[in-house]
Amino acid sequence: MSGDLFPAVLLRREDITPEVTLFEFGPELGRTLPSFTAGSHIRVEVADGLIRSYSLNNDEAEKNRYIIAVKREENGRGGSLGMHRNLRPGARVHISSPQNFMPVVPAERYLLIAGGIGITPIISILRKLQREGHTNWHLIYLVRNHSQAAYLSELMSEELRDRVTIHASDDAGYFDFWPYVQKQAAAHLYYCGPKSMMDALYALTIHWPRSHIHYEEFSGGTLSKAGNLPFRVRRAGSDEVIEIPAEESVVEVFRRLGYKPKSSCETGTCRTCIVGLIAGKADHRDLCLSTAERSHCFAPCVSRALGEELTLEI
Ligand code: FES
Known part of the structure; x- marks a missing residue:
């Protein structure tokens, strides 16, 4: 689980179209939910280690409830299916505090x-x-x-x-x-x-x-993998070397192998997955690391290697 998540309770779920289900979260007993402003989103742990971002649908004036609506994506990356299949009212779900990338400003x-x-x-x-x-x-x-x-x-x-x-x-x-x-x-x-x-x-x-x-940004799409080359990831502090094929990201490979890499957007924008880059030349494809950070950080959801091997703190 990502360190900044906290437990909340799923109070209600309701199908509002044949493909879209609404999920309403409330606080655990004796706790409150942080307030939010219109345009905010929260991150939700939809399955063990799998974190997705969803916009809040309700009015910011409402206290202690967050409502999100999730479209079932049969061919998606697993986030929406995890929500639709696994979450039932009463479930304890780890979520983040709201963040707002498009706050409403005064306008005519x-x-x-x-x-x-x-x-x-x-x-x-x-x-x-x-x-x-x-x-x-x-x-x-x-x-x-x-x-x-x-x-x-x-x-x-x-x-x-x-x-x-x-x-x-x-x-x-x-x-x-x-x-x-x-x-x-x-x-x-x-x-x-x-x-x-x-x-x-x-x-x-x-x-x-x-x-x-x-x-x-709406991250339901898939990233182009054309032109990708395979490479290896050496796990810092161990002898473990993992092959990353051209058609999978580092996060996808680690997840397939049973590790629980942190991730959310998987488009290189949210910083959830960032790990330390110890050695090797990275092909940085994210949109969230500064130039200075790129010398020692790596976004395994999108970035790849320019050479044959990277050593990562993963
Ligand atoms: S999961 Fe969002 S930047 Fe990698």
């Missing part, structure tokens, strides 16, 4: 864009805006079809539906963001969704001030 107007399960941080932001009486917001919610749209009935309520655009690609195909982002007009943009949507929005808003753009 808010443009919110969600793709699929990327609705989860956006719905928390929307709930905050509603509670505080902000009415100058617009949500664009891209889904494959209406049956897979989490929170659809809430978003289609009389109170909200005038400010919500739902686009189902099965019926309507491609969505053109350009008319919505062409003029920045003092808006702040918050978005979360699959990589293709994130990349498109980044490119389409290149004329916006960067301070008006807020997003959360």
